[in-house]
Each structure stands twice: as C-alpha cells, then as structure tokens.
Amino acid sequence: MSNTDFLLAIENLTVSFDGFKAVNDVTAYIDYNELRVVIGPNGAGKTTLLDLICGKTAATGGSIRFKNRELTRLAEHRIVREGVGRKFQTPSIYENLTVYENLEVSYPSARDVIKALFFRVDEEIDARIREVAETIFLADCLDMEASLLSHGQKQWLEIGMLLIQGPELLMLDEPVAGMSVKEREQTAELLKRICKDRAVIVIEHDMEFVERIANRVTVLHQGQVLAEGPMSEIKNNAKVVEVYLGH
Amino acid sequence: MFEGYTASELGAIFAMQGFSGLSLFCVFLLMALGLAIIFGQMQVINMAHGEFLTIGAYTTYMLSTIAEQYAPWFMDYYFFLAIALGFVIAFVVGWLVEFSMIRFLYKRPLDTLLATWGLSLIMQQFFRSTFGAREVSPTLPDWLLGSYQLTEMTEIPINGMLVVTITAALTVAVFFLLFRSRWGLKVRATTQNRVMAGAAGINTARVDRNTFALGCGIAGVAGAVFTTIASTGPTSGSLYIVDTFLVVVFGGAASLFGTIASAFSIAQAQSILEFFLTGSMAKVITLTAVIGILMLRPEGLFSIRVRK
C-alpha cells in the first residue's frame, strides 16, 4: 500500500462473487482534475469498479485510497462525505420532489437528524441551488416535479445533485445513455466545465462522445485493465481493437 | 428444569415430545412450503395463506360428514380423497385470487400485505357464515386412531405417522416439480430474470398464477393434515400464520432445504420447551429467539450471496 500523491489510487483491487472475479487485481491512478473515461465490453467490470469505490460493493482484496484515506472499510455515506459522488446508470432522482427540492435535499449540510429538523434554506444556499441549476441547464424548471422531466434532463438533474455536494471525485455511469444528439453535445460541454474543479471518472459506450471529452482512457476487459493511455493511443491499440472496438 | 428425570426418561420425553412436535412440524412445513414458493417467486406475502389451510380443513370436515351420512362404507377411505380435494379447491381459489387481485399489486409488496389481510377477513367471515362460529371436527376413520408401541416407554400415534408420510411425499413431489420438471424450470427462470424469461417466450403471468395457486393448494393439504391435530374453526388459519411467516423468513425463502430446516427447528424447539414450561412461554421464547437470530442474520439461515 503506497503513500500517494494521486487523488485516487486503486491497487490490486479484487472482488469475487462465489469464485467469479468480477474485478481482478486492478491497479489504476486518477489525478486531480483529470477526466478519465473507462470503456470496455459488457461484463468487463466497469460498473462493479464504481460500486467498489463508492462502497456499494465490498472488495475482497486490494485497496482504494482517496486523498490517502482508505475507502474500502468505510460506510457508503462516509465515503460520500469524504468527497466522492456517484451517478447511477439509470437516473436516480427523487420523482416525488421538485427540481429545487431535489437539489435542496442534496445540499451537503444538516446531514444528521437533529440538524435536518432545524435546517432552513438561507440566501446562500438558495443562491447555490440556482447556480447549480444554471450549470445543468435546468434553471427554468426549478419548480417542476422531477418525474415530469425528460430522460436527458433527469440525467442532468442527477449530475446537479452530485455537483452541489462539491465532490472532488465525480463518477458517472453512462451519463449520455438515452440522450438526443443535441443533449449529448450539451453534456460534453457540461463535463468539460465541471472537470475544471474536480476529477471525473466516466463510463461510456458512445465512442464519439468519449473522443470528445477524454484525456486518458482505461480499457477494462473481463475484470482486468487491458490498456490505458490517451485516446489516440487506445484507438490504435491492437488488443483493444480486437476485443472491443471492432471497427 | 431437567432435574428429577432419569436419562432414559428424558430420552423418552424428548422422543415423544419430538413426535408430537413432528406433527406440528409437518403443518408448519406444508404451510411454509406453500408460502415460500409464493414469496420466493413473486416477493408476495399472502396474509390469507392461513385461510387456504382452513379451506382444506373444512373440505375434510364436509367429506367426513357426507361419508358418515350417506356412504358409511367410504369412511375408511375418505381421508385420501379429502387431501386431494383440499388441494384442488385451494388451488382453484388461489388461482382466482391471483387473477382478480394479486397480479395488480406486484410492484407494491406492502400494499399486498394489506390487501391479502382484507381477503383473509372476508374468507374468515365466509367460513363463519357457512359453517358457524363453533369449532368442528371431522370424524377420523378408525384406523387413524390409536398408536403403535415402539418401545416400553414410547408410543407413536398412527395419525402422526400418516401426517409425516404425506408431508414427506408432498415435499419430495414439490422438489421434483421445481427442480426436475420443465414447468419448474420456467418457474425458476421467471424468478431469476423475469424480463429475459418473458423474452424467451415464457408466459410469466401464467407462471405466476400457477405458482400462487400451487402454494395455496399445498396449504389446502396442510389443512387436511391439520384436522388430525386440532379442531377447525373460522379462525384456525390465523393460529399458525405468524409462525409460518417466521419460518419462511428464517429459512431464507431461497432454498427448499432452508425452509425444511427452519420449520423443523422452530417446531421442535417449541414442542420440547412446551413440556418443561407453559405453552405460552415456550412460544414466546422460541419466537423471540428466532427474531433475535434474524436480527443478527437478516437474510435468514440459508441464502446465496448475489451480486445486486
């Protein structure tokens, strides 16, 4: 277990389900302010990797250090408070609440029961909510019930709910799935913007989108790292082409 | 608690209580099997499950009355017909219930609890209106009464042996049905991946309906068995319903073996404790222990680690 300057240091990470190794001895390093895209065929272990980092699944071996703090033993909500935000594959927003309330509830204060009882939205928090809503293109929909948003808007709302927590590492699982072309463009722009203040890990399948946003790309295959490097290198990597890109 | 008995006396007590516990175990197991199939398949807890037991019990009672009055020569054989008929009637009623109510509530398990409770009230009142509020008992055939002398100190009642045989046969039948037949394959496929099963051409709605009906049918058989242990009233089903739920949850609802082991341990614990303490304390201690264990291991005794 090395002491490290990287934001996120994954070393020899393994998780096994009854003998099947979904993630097998994975080592990867994410730097501050980096936008890393993780690609790979279905079943490669990409979502499981995110599950392991955010604590949804418990690792059976290896270590994950975030700002030099070991994450593998922490409870999920503690990992979030450390500064890790996770977006799920299917939009996971609160359908019963309005856009404003979704963001309000995600605001990172008053997370204990007693504090939450007496929490009041003051001007500062209100301003921050509107600021984030602006960033995610939903400034006009603040009082709309979240279930009425379009699929793409729901994805943005979820990103917004994570942004407002001010995470230093943001993990997005297929953020543009189901989006129109225009929405994809907007999302690419959004991601480039938010990357300025934090590191982002994105799992994606849409190669065009990946090319537009990626600094470095990590390719997973059958639970292991197949290749890693800038997009131009990866595109021409023979192993990757054979396993995944295919064209 | 155990002083004052010699070792062989204790052995005999355990054996006899064990055997009386065995009848209880059989009723638990049959009820739990039915409920576990339904719960494992559809995540539905049917609060009216006890009432399907009552269907089987009242069927047995009616057959006994008819045989007594119109066909006394049939008295020795009616019990086997009662078991079959109890299964069939409970199966049909269960099928209708799933069709008219349960299938609309699959995404809402808590609401299903309430709706099936309502169903149980209606069924209980139906029994009360049809058969009266007082408890009744079928006249058991002669060969069922009496007991078999095993050793000097232990006597095994014959109806106990019949009950065990029927339960064992039914359990084996269910095992073969679920794990060795084509239909069972469909059931397991639907449980594990409903969407894919549907895409592969399995009529998941019909599978659900038949599974639910099967679970209810097994409860009907439990009802016939039940008549050899106790008398039947409109609320007889509610006697065992809490225990049955705990048996299912304790056993993990994921495996047949888990259900069997769970039913056995709970029934035996209660029965043996009953000899040394009062009936109510035996029940309290057993159930509290089960809940305590569940709090430590919420997924039940037997469960498979699954990737979410």
Next chain:
Amino acid sequence: MATLTQRLLGSRGDLLALLLLAAVIFLVMPLTLDIFRLNLVGKYLTYAFVAVGLVLCWGYGGILSLGQGIFFGLGGYCMAMFLKLEASDPEATAIQSTPGIPDFMDWNQLTELPWFWVPFENFAFTLIAVLVVPTVFAFLIGVAMFKRRVSGVYFAIITQSIAAILTILIIGQQGLTGGVNGITDLRTLLGWDIRTDSAKYVLYYLNGALLIGCIVIGRYILSSKVGKLLLALKDKEDRVRFSGYDVSNFKIFVFCVAAMFSAVGGAMFTLQVGFMSPSFIGIVPSIEMVIFAAVGGRMSLIGAVYGTLLVNYGKTAFSESYPELWLFLMGALFIGVVMAFPNGLAGILKSDWIRRVFVRPPLAAIDGGAAVRDASPAAKPAATASSPDDNLPRPAGAGR
C-alpha cells in the same frame, strides 16, 4: 424560506384544515353528542394518535409497521399500572389475603408487588414512563432492524411477530399483568374520580388538545428537511445514502416518533375508558390501526384522524346491527383502499376532477395545463413537504 409558524401550521389551506378539525373536535362533537357518545369519540381519537404516527412513518417514510399496538399498549399499561396501584390502597383492598396489592395479583397468590410495578406508585415516573418506555423499545427495534438494512416486508412481518409475542407474554403472565382481562377497575387519578361525567369531559378535551399537538409536531417534521428526506428515501433509498446521509438514523427517528404518539394515545385510552388489556396490542388491532390511516389518507395527518373516526363509527354502527356484514365490509375496505384509493379520502379530495368541479372550470389546453399546475385547492386537508420559498408557485403533485 419557511418561518417557524409556516412550518408548524402549513400553508393557508393547511391551516384552514387544522382549524376545521379543531372545530369538529372541540365544538361540534361536544355540542351534538351526549356524554356517552362523546366518550366513544374520545376513544376513537386515541386510536387516531396511532394513525397520525403511521402517516409519518408509513405514508412518508415507507415503513409499514404492523405492530403499532405494541406502543399503544405499552403507553396504556404504564398509565393503567399507576391507576391500579392508586385504586389498590390497603383500605380498599382490606378483604384480600394481601391488602395493598391489585386484586388480580391477590387471586394469583402473589404476596408482594413485583419489582417493576413499584416505581409506578409515582405519578411523575409514570408520565415519563409513558413517553420513554415505548420509545426506547421502538429505538431498540429500529436499531436492530434498520442498521442491518431490514425493511419493507420483512420489517412488517417482524413487527407483527413482536406484537404477537408481547400479547402471548402478557396473557401468560396473569399474576404480573392481569392476564387476558387486563388491568381493570380503575377509579381515580391523584384523587380525582375519572369515572364521573365531568371527568370524561375534561379528559376528552385534554385528549383533543394532545392530538392537535401531535399533528402540529408532525407537520413541523414533515415540512422540514427530514420530511423531504423521508419522501426521498421512500422513493430511492440508495440515492439518499449516496448523498451522504445515514438513512437508518432517519428511519429510526420517524419510527420512534410514531411510537411515542401511539403511546400517548394508549395512555389517554386508559384514562378515558378505564382499563387496558392485551386485546389492543396484538396483530388484529395493530393492522386495524393501519387501515384507519389508509382510509383517511396515508399522506395526510388530518385525513388520518377523519379516517379513524369514520372506520370506527362504521364498526360500531354495523357490528351491532349487521355483524356478519361488517367483517365483509372491513375486508373489502382493506382491498379497496389498496387497489382503488391509495391515498384515501384526502387523495379523493385532492384529485383532479374534484378540483376542476369545485375550484376552477375545465381549462383549455392553451397554456399547456400550466395553470392547472399552479392552482391550489381552497382547503387542502394535508400536511405536505411545503416548498421552502412560498413565492414559488406550488407544483400540482405536491400533495402526494
């Protein structure tokens, strides 16, 4: 940015609904009913405490407890123990073999007061016990269940089992608890005879006041961040957890609040009706209390009270004249509420067609229905997660 008063009393529509309820309880009922029937309504209103608690933990938090009778009974028994000890002073019990202890203990050949009865000779202790004992019990259950992520159906079944176990325990230990008959023949509270008509009036008003108090507390909770979190975790528990909240703490909190409300109801029941028995603790009464909340509207604190009154009135009316019919009706009620009216009476009152008929004429589609979204019905009998800034137009579905 809601002020404290807004949090407590809700929007204008909510305040109106609360005043209406208060008027019904404090004015309409006492003026139109004789003392016997008023006492009956008082009894129903004690069940309403449980229903209000269920709106919080079940309607908003998604936690179905089929064992609220546990807390109702524990609160009731605490009060009953105090009253029984007061009624069992050595003079009144001079004919017993052991004077000075409750009659049922004497019948069971006990010769002294069991240790856990002794502190209940003190009224202050009893009051504290009514609030603390059931809440602590709920806390223990909550910690054991929610920290281990047991919820949903499993939780419901386990609460049901605990209710069954407690009932069996109480019935079995006749000497300690009065057994199946419970603790009866209660006479005076600190010298004041609770069986007189005037006492019943006083207790009725006290009951009503406490109930309104619980509703106001409930409103505060629901309009705070906690209320929104409850709605959120009912919908997507994982998302709440991954937003940095320890979800189990919120569930434990709301479950304990519901338990405390139920306990107060139980204690008021004992005072008004004059006894407490295990028949209010078990499976059947506990699930009936759920139906009270469901009929009134599981998302509506005030609706829950009306639901309780309605169902209990029906029960009394029908089971005298048509007892067979009543159980069929109850069963149908359970099924009907679940399948046709998931938000109960309150849901019907807020549904679109009522609003269109009574509040506004049907709108053309010109503004895309936006005006319908902005409309607030005149009287909304609900406590909802209110928008923090009342300048924003309230979205249509806010009364879920």
